[in-house]
Amino acid sequence: MLRAALAAALVSVGAIVSVPIGPVPVTLQILVLAVIVLLLSPGEAFAATALYVALGAIGLPVFSGASGGVGVLLGPTGGFLLGFLAGAPAGAWVRRRVGLWLPGRPTLADVAGVCLLVAISYGLGWARLAAVTGMGATAAFGVGIAPFLLPDAVKVAGAIVVARAARRAGLGEPVEGAPAIPSA
Amino acid sequence: MALGQYHKADSVLHRMDPRFKLVIAVVYMLVIFLANDAAGLVLVLAFLGVAVSLSGVPARLLVSGLRPVLVLVVFTFVVNLVFIRSGEPVVDIGPVSVTTGGLSTALFMATRLLALFVATALLGFTTSSVDLADGMEGLLAPFERFGVPAHELSMILSIALRFIPILTMEKDRIMRAQSARGADFETGNVITRFRAILPVLTPLFMSAFRHAEDLSTAMESRCYHGKEGRTRVKVLRPAARDWYAVAALALLGAALVALRTGAL
Numbered sequence: 001m002l003r004a005a006l007a008a009a010l011v012s013v014g015a016i017v018s019v020p021i022g023p024v025p026v027t028l029q030i031l032v033l034a035v036i037v038l039l040l041s042p043g044e045a046f047a048a049t050a051l052y053v054a055l056g057a058i059g060l061p062v063f064s065g066a067s068g069g070v071g072v073l074l075g076p077t078g079g080f081l082l083g084f085l086a087g088a089p090a091g092a093w094v095r096r097r098v099g100l101w102l103p104g105r106p107t108l109a110d111v112a113g114v115c116l117l118v119a120i121s122y123g124l125g126w127a128r129l130a131a132v133t134g135m136g137a138t139a140a141f142g143v144g145i146a147p148f149l150l151p152d153a154v155k156v157a158g159a160i161v162v163a164r165a166a167r168r169a170g171l172g173e174p175v176e177g178a179p180a181i182p183s184a
Numbered sequence: 185m186a187l188g189q190y191h192k193a194d195s196v197l198h199r200m201d202p203r204f205k206l207v208i209a210v211v212y213m214l215v216i217f218l219a220n221d222a223a224g225l226v227l228v229l230a231f232l233g234v235a236v237s238l239s240g241v242p243a244r245l246l247v248s249g250l251r252p253v254l255v256l257v258v259f260t261f262v263v264n265l266v267f268i269r270s271g272e273p274v275v276d277i278g279p280v281s282v283t284t285g286g287l288s289t290a291l292f293m294a295t296r297l298l299a300l301f302v303a304t305a306l307l308g309f310t311t312s313s314v315d316l317a318d319g320m321e322g323l324l325a326p327f328e329r330f331g332v333p334a335h336e337l338s339m340i341l342s343i344a345l346r347f348i349p350i351l352t353m354e355k356d357r358i359m360r361a362q363s364a365r366g367a368d369f370e371t372g373n374v375i376t377r378f379r380a381i382l383p384v385l386t387p388l389f390m391s392a393f394r395h396a397e398d399l400s401t402a403m404e405s406r407c408y409h410g411k412e413g414r415t416r417v418k419v420l421r422p423a424a425r426d427w428y429a430v431a432a433l434a435l436l437g438a439a440l441v442a443l444r445t446g447a448l
Contacts, residue, residue, distance in 0.1 A: 006392040006399075008340075009347035028381070035389060051344055054320075077256070139267070143259075154375075158382050165386040 007036050007044070008051035030121075030152055033084055034114045034159030037091040039166060046089035053081055077144070079128025083121030091117035110163065114156045190312050195240030196425055197310040202319030204426040208433055209307045215433070216299055218440040225292060227443075228299055231436045236302070241309045249305045250298075257294050257301070264290035317342040322420050335410060347395065354391055358384050 011032045036045050095113025102108055122145055130140035197205070212231070219225050236246065270285030311319070321338030328334050359369060362384065369380050 006344070006347055006351075006396045008344045009351055010389070010392050028385070031385070035385070039389070047340075051340060054341065055344060139263075154378060158378060158385075161382050162385045162389065165383075166389050169386070169390055 007040060007048035008055065011036065011048065011052040028155070030118070031155040031159045031162070033088060034091075034117060034156045035163050035166070037088055037095060037113050037117050038110055038159060038163035040092060042089040042092040042096065045092040046085070049085050049088040053085055056081070077125065077129065080121050080125030082128070083124035084117070086124065087117040087120030090120060091115075107160070110160050114159060118152060118156060191241050191245060191309040193240040193310075195238060195310065197235065197239040197306070199423075199425070200310075200429065201420055201422045201426045202311055202315040203322040203420060204422060204429060205307060205311055206316070206319045206323060208429055209303055211433060211437075212303055213300055215437050215440060216296055216303075218437065218444060219296070220444060222288075222292070224440050224443050225295055225299075227436060227439055229295070231432065232299055232302055232306075234432075235306060239306055239310050241306065245309070246302065246305060249309065250301055253301045257297050260297050261290045261294040264293050313345045314342065317345070318416075318418070318420060335414075343399070347392075350395075351388065351392060355384065355388055358387050 011029060033049065036048050040048060091113040094116050095109045097109075098112045099106060099109035126137070126140055126145055129144040130137050216228050219228050236243075265282055265286050268286035268289050269281070269283050271288075272284045273281050274284055274287060275282040317338045320341060321334050324332055324334035324337060359367075363369065367380060367383070369377065371377075372380070
């Protein structure tokens with residue numbers, strides 16, 4: 001439970017802290033969420049994401065761009081946040097399943113998990129954006145999805161790197177087929 | 185860090201019961217969507233205007249708090265302006281044409297969105313995070329009999345709140361420590377900089393997990409055992425002002441429904 005609380009705080013930090021890379025500020029929100037999918041159990045992943053969304057919903061500026069509030073959640077881009085809520089536990093669950101099903105291929109399991117997270121978030125986000133702003137599905141894809149595809153792919157790949165390093169340090173759920181972690 | 189936009193003041197809105205404030209804010213944001221014409225929108229804005237004037241939050245602060253979402257409002261405005269084609273054309277420059285229908289819809293949508301954001305910001309400005317967590321717990325308490333762990337939820341909510349600044353501080357410290365050892369976060373192209381960030385995140389996750397362990401040990405050793413028998417410094421009790429606010433909101437809702445159905 002406390003792990004989930006701290007993880008939610010981490011997502012908030014990731015979303016607030018925009019790293020000045022290039023002209024557009026880049027937030028680490030999706031990266032931290034992906035690491036959560038990779039390291040926590042489905043239940044914990046859900047709790048952490050739900051807590052993050054709740055923090056934002058009661059008006060704390062923890063969503064990207066230091067915004068917050070039910071307004072954002074109900075607004076045009078709220079679908080992405082709801083997508084995280086559904087996607088994080090689903091991703092963690094799939095990561096665990098694939099890991100059991102194909103032992104010895106932890107990377108494959110990780111990729112499947114984070115892809116599901118991103119896919120669910122994009123799916124809900126896209127539908128919501130198109131519905132709320134009244135623009136067509138194609139226009140919504142153009143402004144809401146297309147510009148983020150590549151950066152998000154890079155961030156998610158970064159998340160896998162971080163999660164692996166963290167696993168080597170003994171964090172997160174045990175992975176089938178991964179080298180045994182020496183106990184401290 | 186400017187987390188928690190809380191503006192310390194002593195106003196009617198500040199003194200309101202956080203449970204009422206939360207419910208009123210959420211219901212207001214839903215009620216906004218009942219307005220479907222200019223008259224309705226004026227009522228919605230009037231309610232918000234009264235709330236702002238009662239809040240004691242300086243207008244300057246409110247405006248600066250809205251700056252991050254301004255992009256979204258402008259974006260909504262432009263999209264509606266360009267994509268909606270009804271009524272008389274106003275401007276016609278090549279492929280872009282603006283019609284009266286587009287203009288009024290764009291204004292309506294943008295104003296409605298702005299009202300949503302102002303309402304949220306107002307809640308944040310007038311309610312401290314402790315009050316918010318207390319309010320959440322109070323609101324969830326009736327659901328405890330259905331197995332909703334209200335007290336626990338509010339507890340982890342305040343823990344998460346507490347740790348946001350701490351983790352931000354730790355992130356800065358890790359970055360400084362790595363800079364001191366030669367890490368470079370400021371030069372190179374997008375990919376190089378991004379790669380420089382990754383080694384910061386691993387220790388950050390480690391420390392977050394360690395904090396969680398430490399905290400649970402600390403709580404257990406202080407005999408924290410959940411809600412039973414725990415007392416509070418501040419006991420929430422609704423006052424007359426809370427019920428006035430509820431009445432005002434109910435009136436707004438009724439007026440908007442009347443406008444919609446054509447009874448007014």
